[in-house]
Amino acid sequence: MKSNEELVKKMVNSGVLKTESIIRAFNKVDRKNFCMKEHEELAYVDNPLPILAGQTISQPTTVAIMTEAISPSKGDRVLEIGTGSGYQAAIISEIIKPGKVYTIERVGELVKFAKNNLKKYNNVEVIYKDGSEGLEEKSPFDCIIITAGAPKIPKVLIKQLNVNGRMILPVGENNYNQKMKLIINKKDGFEEIDLGNFAFVPLIGKHGFQK
Numbered sequence: 001m002k003s004n005e006e007l008v009k010k011m012v013n014s015g016v017l018k019t020e021s022i023i024r025a026f027n028k029v030d031r032k033n034f035c036m037k038e039h040e041e042l043a044y045v046d047n048p049l050p051i052l053a054g055q056t057i058s059q060p061t062t063v064a065i066m067t068e069a070i071s072p073s074k075g076d077r078v079l080e081i082g083t084g085s086g087y088q089a090a091i092i093s094e095i096i097k098p099g100k101v102y103t104i105e106r107v108g109e110l111v112k113f114a115k116n117n118l119k120k121y122n123n124v125e126v127i128y129k130d131g132s133e134g135l136e137e138k139s140p141f142d143c144i145i146i147t148a149g150a151p152k153i154p155k156v157l158i159k160q161l162n163v164n165g166r167m168i169l170p171v172g173e174n175n176y177n178q179k180m181k182l183i184i185n186k187k188d189g190f191e192e193i194d195l196g197n198f199a200f201v202p203l204i205g206k207h208g209f210q211k
């Protein structure tokens with residue numbers, strides 16, 4: 001694929017991109033601007049790519065599935081855990097503006113990389129800390145998206161969701177082999193929906209894997 005437009009078309013045709021506001025965001029955010037310079041020619045291939053510190057920018061189809069599943073809408077407050085390149089945060093920022101995205105990253109050099117990639121997105125705040133505890137002081141959130149694999153569902157994060165808020169995360173005891181879970185926070189408990197197998201780098205921290 002030679003252009004961002006072609007990549008988006010492919011994801012619309014395969015059925016992973018469905019919602020108009022989400023398709024618009026994927027067209028607006030050029031994935032090339034979130035890849036390393038040396039991988040620019042692979043930016044529009046539907047694959048994950050290495051970034052810094054042994055981490056990856058997720059596969060576009062995975063970003064599409066997770067974004068559609070939490071159905072963000074205009075004005076929402078969203079928390080992302082695992083900023084990486086900032087690509088997922090940029091997509092959500094376009095959908096929810098004038099709402100706000102808080103995105104947390106634990107690796108310093110990635111915080112710097114993402115901040116630079118996200119310069120023009122003024123409704124995104126990149127925060128440098130262990131995100132596995134969430135961001136209680138800015139809660140409640142309409143959506144929480146965790147882009148690293150957790151050993152189990154961190155219950156502390158469900159408490160930071162609004163009623164009817166949605167959280168999505170890959171869960172599994174083994175690295176790079178997780179089940180994608182969509183959690184919906186209901187008044188009287190939470191609903192858990194299984195979206196199939198995925199492969200993510202591990203969530204490392206207090207409510208993740210130990211270092």
Ligand code: SAH
Binds near residue numbers: 104205206
């Ligand atoms: N969403 C990213 C891809 C993330 S890769 C993108 O669009 O490019 C997963 C990221 O989660 C890595 O950058 C990793 O450093 C980060 N991470 C892992 N554990 C974390 C934690 N406890 N808090 C914050 N970030 C974490």
